[in-house]
Amino acid sequence: MCKFSGILEKTRINYGVLKANLATDFIQCIKNIIGGFRTEQRDTIRRSVDAVGGGFQYNFISFNYTRTLDKCVEYAKTEVEGLGRRTYNGCVYANTIGELIHVHGYTDRDMVLGVNDETQILNMKLFENEYPEYLAQIIKKETN
Structure with missing residues (x-):
């Protein structure tokens, strides 16, 4: 949870x-x-x-x-x-x-906040190094 x-x-x-x-x-x-x-x-x-x-x-x-x-x-x-x-x-x-x-x-059980796709993420570096597993979780169409 x-x-x-x-x-x-x-x-x-x-x-x-x-x-x-x-x-x-x-x-x-x-x-x-x-x-x-x-x-x-x-x-x-x-x-x-x-x-x-x-x-x-x-x-x-x-x-x-x-x-x-x-x-x-x-x-x-x-x-x-x-x-x-x-x-x-x-x-x-x-x-x-x-x-x-x-x-x-x-x-x-569902995404509450997020973005529609990667183009809405300004700083992709955050997901490249430290938190790559969160990228799929923050994109709504992949989570929902």
Whole structure:
């Protein structure tokens, strides 16, 4: 485990204590997501929603390296009834929680900081003599 990951481990949230509140609050945020938009945007979203049949599946993309959103999604899935149902053309459909994708990976197993390729490293001498093993570790496309 890297030093940064160890620091994060020490500042970990006790999710078990917060589980019920996290699930309920997260579901409420999902249900009220449209409230964060301007009026004209809300109207456009409502028209789009009204035109779609079936239930809604909420999927998530995270650019964060931690597992905080993972826990919110995990706990919300246990309370998925809170997302409610919707009626479309006389049929009732359940809303569900789908997948969470971590675009950049996680702090405990993926590169957090780095460069795209060798052209972004100004002083390659550092890697030639003393630390050649770190070169592959600092280039994201080789590490991730």
